[in-house]
Amino acid sequence: MSVETERSSTESSAASGLDFEDTALTLRLPGSDPDRKRASTSDPDCPSPTAAAADSPPSPKAQVVGWPPVRAFRKNALAASASARTKFVKVAVDGAPYLRKVDLAAFAGYTTTSAAAYDQLLAALQDKFISHFTVRKLGNEEMKLVDAVSGTEYVPTYEDKDGDWMLVGDVPWRMFVETCQRIRLMKSSEAVNLAPRAAR
Amino acid sequence: MGRAGGPAAPPWHSLPDEVWEHAFSFLPADADRGAAACACHGWLRAERRSRRRLVVPNCYATDPRDAVDRFPSVRAAEVKGKPHFADFGLLPPSWGAYAAPWVAAAADGWPLLEELSFKRMFVTDECLEMIASSFRNFQVLRLNSCEGFTTAGLAAITEGCRNLKELDLQENYIDDCSSHWLSNFPECYTSLEALNFSCLHGEVNFTVLERLVSRCRNLKTLKLNNAIPLDNVASLLRKAPQIIELGTGKFSADYHPDLFAKVEAAFAGCTSLRRLSGTWDAVPDYLPAFYCVCEGLTSLNLSYATVQGPELIKFISRCKNLLQLWVMDLIEDHGLSVVASSCSKLQELRVFPSDPFGHNGGQVFLTERGLVDVSASCPKLESVLYFCSRMTNEALVMIAKNRPNFTCFRLALLEPRSPDYITRQPLDAGFSAIVESCKGLRRLSMSGLLTDLVFKSIGAHADRLEMLSLAFAGDSDLGLNDILSGCKSLKKLEIRDCPFGDKALLANAAKLETMRSLWMNSCSLTVGGCRLLALKMPHLTVEIINDPGETCPVESLPFDSPVEKLYVYRTLAGPRSDTPDCVQIV
Numbered sequence: 018m019s020v021e022t023e024r025s026s027t028e029s030s031a032a033s034g035l036d037f038e039d040t041a042l043t044l045r046l047p048g049s050d051p052d053r054k055r056a057s058t059s060d061p062d063c064p065s066p067t068a069a070a071a072d073s074p075p076s077p078k079a080q081v082v083g084w085p086p087v088r089a090f091r092k093n094a095l096a097a098s099a100s101a102r103t104k105f106v107k108v109a110v111d112g113a114p115y116l117r118k119v120d121l122a123a124f125a126g127y128t129t130t131s132a133a134a135y136d137q138l139l140a141a142l143q144d145k146f147i148s149h150f151t152v153r154k155l156g157n158e159e160m161k162l163v164d165a166v167s168g169t170e171y172v173p174t175y176e177d178k179d180g181d182w183m184l185v186g187d188v189p190w191r192m193f194v195e196t197c198q199r200i201r202l203m204k205s206s207e208a209v210n211l212a213p214r215a216a217r
Numbered sequence: 218m219g220r221a222g223g224p225a226a227p228p229w230h231s232l233p234d235e236v237w238e239h240a241f242s243f244l245p246a247d248a249d250r251g252a253a254a255c256a257c258h259g260w261l262r263a264e265r266r267s268r269r270r271l272v273v274p275n276c277y278a279t280d281p282r283d284a285v286d287r288f289p290s291v292r293a294a295e296v297k298g299k300p301h302f303a304d305f306g307l308l309p310p311s312w313g314a315y316a317a318p319w320v321a322a323a324a325d326g327w328p329l330l331e332e333l334s335f336k337r338m339f340v341t342d343e344c345l346e347m348i349a350s351s352f353r354n355f356q357v358l359r360l361n362s363c364e365g366f367t368t369a370g371l372a373a374i375t376e377g378c379r380n381l382k383e384l385d386l387q388e389n390y391i392d393d394c395s396s397h398w399l400s401n402f403p404e405c406y407t408s409l410e411a412l413n414f415s416c417l418h419g420e421v422n423f424t425v426l427e428r429l430v431s432r433c434r435n436l437k438t439l440k441l442n443n444a445i446p447l448d449n450v451a452s453l454l455r456k457a458p459q460i461i462e463l464g465t466g467k468f469s470a471d472y473h474p475d476l477f478a479k480v481e482a483a484f485a486g487c488t489s490l491r492r493l494s495g496t497w498d499a500v501p502d503y504l505p506a507f508y509c510v511c512e513g514l515t516s517l518n519l520s521y522a523t524v525q526g527p528e529l530i531k532f533i534s535r536c537k538n539l540l541q542l543w544v545m546d547l548i549e550d551h552g553l554s555v556v557a558s559s560c561s562k563l564q565e566l567r568v569f570p571s572d573p574f575g576h577n578g579g580q581v582f583l584t585e586r587g588l589v590d591v592s593a594s595c596p597k598l599e600s601v602l603y604f605c606s607r608m609t610n611e612a613l614v615m616i617a618k619n620r621p622n623f624t625c626f627r628l629a630l631l632e633p634r635s636p637d638y639i640t641r642q643p644l645d646a647g648f649s650a651i652v653e654s655c656k657g658l659r660r661l662s663m664s665g666l667l668t669d670l671v672f673k674s675i676g677a678h679a680d681r682l683e684m685l686s687l688a689f690a691g692d693s694d695l696g697l698n699d700i701l702s703g704c705k706s707l708k709k710l711e712i713r714d715c716p717f718g719d720k721a722l723l724a725n726a727a728k729l730e731t732m733r734s735l736w737m738n739s740c741s742l743t744v745g746g747c748r749l750l751a752l753k754m755p756h757l758t759v760e761i762i763n764d765p766g767e768t769c770p771v772e773s774l775p776f777d778s779p780v781e782k783l784y785v786y787r788t789l790a791g792p793r794s795d796t797p798d799c800v801q802i803v
Binding site: 081083087092095 | 302416520569570604631686713
């Protein structure tokens with residue numbers, strides 16, 4: 018009990034700093050990855066951060082024990098609710114024998130801002146079904162999953178809260194995460210009857 | 218004291234003690250009673266025999282048996298243990314503050330004890346068992362930020378205290394032994410008025426809870442833990458519509474119109490509800506279910522609700538009679554400006570950080586503007602705790618001008634040593650304005666870039682200041698000297714990571730005996746300095762605290778060895794004997 022108090026103040030910082038690595042399903046406890054940076058003890062001579070840091074997005078900084086002065090109880094509650102913010106949905110692929118699950122909350126959006134225009138969600142789906150697909154980028158920026166062997170195209174679709182099957186990519190990302198109940202990678206040939214895609 | 222010889226003593230000298238005891242019962246503060254007790258032996262006798270309520274803010278300031286001997290008629294006792302900075306992980310877990318000697322002394326000398334409160338102390342199951350078996354009229358148990366006990370101890374309380382009215386467990390670390398503490402309330406037991414188990418992590422038997430709530434018609438306060446789903450919260454409210462204070466369980470669920478209607482109807486029945494808390498992981502979908510109680514709410518604690526956006530603001534804006542509001546910084550400046558215009562009676566505001574360590578990287582749009590708005594528009598605002606990422610002197614000056622009635626002002630800038638973000642200057646001018654304007658200021662926590670200048674102002678102006686918290690501030694011993702030589706009412710001083718050394722402490726050693734305690738860590742203290750202080754002031758206990766595992770005896774260290782953590786407090790009891798290896802009393 019008393020050990021928990023001390024542990025919480027130094028480790029919860031790592032635990033609350035959940036990023037993609039932490040939400041990946043492994044058998045490790047969250048925050049116990051030995052490779053990650055840990056909270057350092059306070060250094061009284063540490064110079065104050067430069068002025069430039071004030072307005073730019075905060076980068077992960079070396080942590081000072083006990084600052085900001087947030088009680089351990091609150092820190093633990095924040096960490097617990099951060100880890101609760103997941104949204105795992107089932108992913109079914111036409112023709113595959115079993116389903117997978119993907120955590121939508123772990124992604125920032127459909128695409129990254131990098132020049133490669135790499136679709137995060139679809140890339141993750143590619144990861145899961147690695148024996149099946151490659152991601153083919155078509156001329157009009159649309160992303161399709163293509164089975165490397167048979168050449169079949171798959172279109173990502175999802176079931177929303179009303180039970181309707183929609184094409185992935187139409188609504189803003191946050192709304193998509195809110196409303197998506199499950200994902201189905203539908204064979205392109207069957208996808209023609211879905212709601213028309215809004216003009217990009 | 219009767220005078221030898223001379224004219225006959227005035228007639229009131231012969232009044233019986235009961236008259237004095239009755240007179241003293243009108244004195245509002247313990248300090249007044251203490252002052253009366255110093256007047257003469259007669260008054261001392263009458264006062265101490267009639268004292269019913271005793272607060273011991275530092276459990277090591279006196280031996281528990283002496284306290285019980287001096288005040289034999291106490292019915293309600295409150296004892297506090299660890300220093301405040303223990304909350305932030307700065308104290309080794311084995312430091313002390315054991316409740317056992319207090320419980321033992323109370324069991325011996327206060328058989329009629331009705332209320333017991335412990336804060337930041339180590340309470341064991343044996344303590345709880347002793348409480349349950351020693352006081353036949355025990356009614357109120359409050360444990361705040363304690364640890365060391367399990368649900369088995371709670372089971373002893375619920376089983377043994379037949380007249381229990383209040384069981385308040387706030388932010389304790391409790392081991393769940395799956396003991397059926399809730400079921401141990403006998404079926405015939407109906408006197409519960411307040412129950413708070415929000416800090417328990419495990420499941421409780423809901424049927425048992427429901428039956429308990431149903432039969433305790435005087436239940437006014439109910440604070441659930443987050444293992445209780447929304448559906449069950451609604452059911453409980455149906456059974457206890459007379460509730461005044463509610464801490465909800467988990468307030469998130471997938472949206473279902475049926476559940477929403479159930480929750481809404483349940484709240485509609487609670488016409489006496491004034492205080493609301495809990496709301497773990499609240500989702501916006503269900504906030505409108507609260508709308509019917511908003512008008513009546515005086516206290517709202519949404520500080521664990523990670524909800525943001527328009528729903529949150531809409532909800533708070535309906536709470537026109539709020540006196541106390543605790544929220545996360547997800548409310549942002551815009552939300553606080555709505556609070557400013559809606560909650561004109563607001564007295565206390567606390568804004569907590571949703572991302573204190575910058576892990577989520579997301580920008581939260583809470584700045585100094587939010588605080589400026591609320592200070593400008595809420596005339597009764599007197600207590601503030603505000604976590605934000607930036608501040609300016611101009612904002613602080615404006616706040617000080619608008620709200621000279623602050624009694625408690627705590628500002629925590631997330632980055633240590635943050636300057637005024639526009640002028641890049643230290644925040645001396647801003648905080649000086651606060652202490653100069655707010656003549657009734659009793660508690661102050663400062664942060665940001667601060668030089669010795671600000672301490673000059675504080676020492677000179679903060680006459681009513683009782684508690685001061687400093688972090689990463691100041692340039693030299695002059696700063697600490699200004700504080701200790703001024704601040705007439707200072708009781709508690711806690712300092713971390715400031716370049717203060719022995720000189721200021723030794724020069725103001727006598728001041729320390731007028732204070733309750735001093736905490737310093739990561740400053741520039743030396744073993745030699747601390748030893749000198751201890752020699753100079755025999756009524757102070759001077760504790761040097763190392764990290765657990767480091768037990769190098771202080772005697773063998775050279776004079777100028779650095780001291781990482783220091784805790785100094787006045788005591789009548791001499792040095793304590795329950796120190797762990799990492800604590801040394803010089």
